[in-house]
Amino acid sequence: MRTVLMVAEKPSLAQSIAKILSKGSCSTRKGLNGACSVHEYTGSFVGQNVRFKMTSVCGHVMSLDFIGKYFVFNKVDPAELFSKAPTEKKEANPKLNMVKFLQVEAKGCDYVVLWLDCDKEGENICFEVLDAIQPMMNKSYGNERTIYRAKFSSITDTDICNAMNQLGEPNKNEALSVDARQELDLRIGCAFTRFQTKYFQGKYGNLDSSLISFGPCQTPTLGFCVERHDKIQSFKAEAYWVVQAKVSKDSPLTLDWDRVRVFDRDVGQMFVNMAKTAKEAKVDSVTKKEKAKQRPLALNTVEMLRVASSALGMGPQHTMQIAERLYTQGYISYPRTETTHYPENFDLKGTLKQQANTFNPDKALKKDGINRPRKGADAGDHPPITPMRAASESELGSDGWRLYDYITRHFIATVSPDCKYLQTTISFSIATEGFTCSGKTLISAGYTEVMPWQGIPQEEALPVCERGDTFTVDEIKLLEKQTNPPDYLTESELITLMEKHGIGTDASIPVHINNICQRNYVTVESGRKLKPTNLGIVLVHGYYKIDADLVLPTIRSAVEKQLTLIALGKANFQQVLQHTLDIFKRKFHYFVDSIAGMDELMEVSFSPIADTGKPLSRCGKCHRFMKYIQAKPSRLHCSHCDETYSLPQNGAIKLYKELKCPLDEFELVLWTSGSRGKSYPVCPYCFSNPPFRDMKKGMGCNECTHPSCQHSLNSLGIGQCVECETGVLVFDPTSGPKWRMACNKCNVVVHFFEQAHKVQVSQDMDFNKTRSPLTDGETQHTGCAFCDPVFQDLVELKYATMRHPMHRAGGARRGRGRGRGRRPMGKGNPKKPKDKMAALAAYFV
DNA sequence: GCAAGGTC
Numbered sequence: 001m002r003t004v005l006m007v008a009e010k011p012s013l014a015q016s017i018a019k020i021l022s023k024g025s026c027s028t029r030k031g032l033n034g035a036c037s038v039h040e041y042t043g044s045f046v047g048q049n050v051r052f053k054m055t056s057v058c059g060h061v062m063s064l065d066f067i068g069k070y071f072v073f074n075k076v077d078p079a080e081l082f083s084k085a086p087t088e089k090k091e092a093n094p095k096l097n098m099v100k101f102l103q104v105e106a107k108g109c110d111y112v113v114l115w116l117d118c119d120k121e122g123e124n125i126c127f128e129v130l131d132a133i134q135p136m137m138n139k140s141y142g143n144e145r146t147i148y149r150a151k152f153s154s155i156t157d158t159d160i161c162n163a164m165n166q167l168g169e170p171n172k173n174e175a176l177s178v179d180a181r182q183e184l185d186l187r188i189g190c191a192f193t194r195f196q197t198k199y200f201q202g203k204y205g206n207l208d209s210s211l212i213s214f215g216p217c218q219t220p221t222l223g224f225c226v227e228r229h230d231k232i233q234s235f236k237a238e239a240y241w242v243v244q245a246k247v248s249k250d251s252p253l254t255l256d257w258d259r260v261r262v263f264d265r266d267v268g269q270m271f272v273n274m275a276k277t278a279k280e281a282k283v284d285s286v287t288k289k290e291k292a293k294q295r296p297l298a299l300n301t302v303e304m305l306r307v308a309s310s311a312l313g314m315g316p317q318h319t320m321q322i323a324e325r326l327y328t329q330g331y332i333s334y335p336r337t338e339t340t341h342y343p344e345n346f347d348l349k350g351t352l353k354q355q356a357n358t359f360n361p362d363k364a365l366k367k368d369g370i371n372r373p374r375k376g377a378d379a380g381d382h383p384p385i386t387p388m389r390a391a392s393e394s395e396l397g398s399d400g401w402r403l404y405d406y407i408t409r410h411f412i413a414t415v416s417p418d419c420k421y422l423q424t425t426i427s428f429s430i431a432t433e434g435f436t437c438s439g440k441t442l443i444s445a446g447y448t449e450v451m452p453w454q455g456i457p458q459e460e461a462l463p464v465c466e467r468g469d470t471f472t473v474d475e476i477k478l479l480e481k482q483t484n485p486p487d488y489l490t491e492s493e494l495i496t497l498m499e500k501h502g503i504g505t506d507a508s509i510p511v512h513i514n515n516i517c518q519r520n521y522v523t524v525e526s527g528r529k530l531k532p533t534n535l536g537i538v539l540v541h542g543y544y545k546i547d548a549d550l551v552l553p554t555i556r557s558a559v560e561k562q563l564t565l566i567a568l569g570k571a572n573f574q575q576v577l578q579h580t581l582d583i584f585k586r587k588f589h590y591f592v593d594s595i596a597g598m599d600e601l602m603e604v605s606f607s608p609i610a611d612t613g614k615p616l617s618r619c620g621k622c623h624r625f626m627k628y629i630q631a632k633p634s635r636l637h638c639s640h641c642d643e644t645y646s647l648p649q650n651g652a653i654k655l656y657k658e659l660k661c662p663l664d665e666f667e668l669v670l671w672t673s674g675s676r677g678k679s680y681p682v683c684p685y686c687f688s689n690p691p692f693r694d695m696k697k698g699m700g701c702n703e704c705t706h707p708s709c710q711h712s713l714n715s716l717g718i719g720q721c722v723e724c725e726t727g728v729l730v731f732d733p734t735s736g737p738k739w740r741m742a743c744n745k746c747n748v749v750v751h752f753f754e755q756a757h758k759v760q761v762s763q764d765m766d767f768n769k770t771r772s773p774l775t776d777g778e779t780q781h782t783g784c785a786f787c788d789p790v791f792q793d794l795v796e797l798k799y800a801t802m803r804h805p806m807h808r809a810g811g812a813r814r815g816r817g818r819g820r821g822r823r824p825m826g827k828g829n830p831k832k833p834k835d836k837m838a839a840l841a842a843y844f845v
Numbered sequence: 846g847c848a849a850g851g852t853c
Contacts, residue, residue: 009851009852010851010853011852011853012848035852035853057851057852058851058852058853059850059851059852059853060850060851060852061851063849063851065847066847073846073847078847081847092850092851092852093852096853121850121851122851124850124851125851178850181849181850182848182849182850184848184849185848185849185850186847186848186849187847187848188848189847189849190847190848191847192847192848192849193846193847193848194846194847197846199848211846211847212847213846213847213848214847215847215848215849215851216848218849220850297850314848319850323847324852324853328853336852352846452849502851504849505849505850505851507850507851507852508849508850508851511849511850633846677850730846
């Protein structure tokens, strides 16, 4: 029997589609990567009985990156990233082993049906899948077609079955347009990011960001926030005056002035004086108009994100996580969609009836059936977000329930009637001046029944009157008011702007917003308002000054337009790519040449690196004090040599007893993660310039292979780490009296010999004479920290003794361990110093 | 240490 492999974009979809196509009778097993499942059943395909294997990927299989030295942040001139730097596709998530998984499943298959999402990205993933599986599949028989593409727009029985009956083929042009987008984003984004980061980080000490990123989506997103900030800053409050009239007949009534306001006090006073000549207000007209508030369109992702942010106080990233969970648990339909129109075959009535227990859907049901939803936009992706089954608060959890509740109410609202109300307006004249008073009365609540927050507020009823009636004028006065500045952009408004300008997708909008927060460009204030930081403001103002294109929202849409031409087959992939890269390469060079313009703005907000920080340790070159800059990324700066030296992050740095590195005379600093944690000395020069061939950038003395320096791994290394493959436990001579050794690769810390007066590696140790735990008044002992019987109780981490070769030889854990530590030390690991390791091995075995 | 796009 021949086999048909079918691949969806995500595990949940593979399951749903398999269930539909097999009519619920498929068998399921886990794939080798643990993330994807394979659903198998038999059926017919191109006129034969076949075995179907339905599985999925997890989004993109591959992602694009630079290779070799171009991958490393500081290795090359960022300008080279525009053309010279070669790129490669590598597995998007190596942990998932997706290529291997697909190949194992594709082996021996005769046909493949691609069920990836029906958008450009999905089309691109089709070819990623094909690249992986085609070599493993059986050869086709003659000219027989073996590759098929299913096109579907919803996960309903009819849609999926229709798609299966009308299989097409994958669209190479659409896939290519995505390839082009990936390459453009990578080259442009990384070039600008690297240049900016390097330039400003080397100049300013208190930049509160370890990475100054740039991207065609994140930068315009930040631009929107700063634009609003600028409006607030340049806002000048203006005084204005309003004439207020209070009248009464049976009850008092406050009227609105027809001129609304004037900006001149004297003019306002003049109107007051004129109005005051009359004792009575005359009713000129009474109008009543029936008005309607429209029911909402069906819910798509961005609208859900907007409401979640503004009404539920939930950020977009968080909202999507919750929505994703509700979806995989079957409570709501797929939460990433642009569509606001229900498909023709959508079971509105059934969906509504599911909610009968929680909500009262009767109001939405008319005698002849359901109230028709408004006509929305069909983006051809997934149906609008709707509830899929009834749920209760207890099973969903707080935020899950709040989001589900909203989605459900929104759905019911879309199939409910509009809200109808009566607007009454009474026009008055008081002498020469016109005033009005208006009020709304509800006729029928319609959809606001389920969305009460949009309801017509109950107002005090207007007095019943008609044309020609008169009211007594109780008071006429001039009120002084001031115009108010706009407020900071709310997250919800930002989402609207991004959507309007095509910045990001429904899936990536939350990511971009998150990005500009994490990079410290904006902060989220109360009410989920986004306030740009100094850094964010300076960046955007700098782009405006040098090349506004870099921050304008049009940057993305212009590129997208070109990409669409590729997708439609109207433009050549290479030509579009080259052309666009050329433009941005020029923009990049212009930006680099003009960076002084942005720098002028930086100077105002940030302090030069030479003026920042406190003197800490001496430079090995000029022997003057270097300054320690604590702001992230913390570093040392020698103002005399004008050099900056990186340091290990996420810990405290202090001077290490004015000891010097024997290689370069830089004073050592001590990095500490916390009082009971790890600490090790670091040579600021060696840290960035590895002194030996077997060392890499970013290593402290605890990884240094110097043969004789008293701080090196060679002098202080004790034994192989008990947890990780490659680490060595290194004695920390600063840790007394709570002596410890710490792995130089992972987080393992071994406490030992507490209270010991002095501990030295392989030489001797002293206990304070009066409190020695050693027997017979002994105060000194030398031995192996792991297996010496005298030391046994003084070493805290039990793993340590159990994994020591002597104990393993005893058989207690033989064959049961994780297979680590069995390898003789020093062998096959060039990173470890041979002499020291050889000595240790000889000692242990 | 970089982009944006999928999804886990």
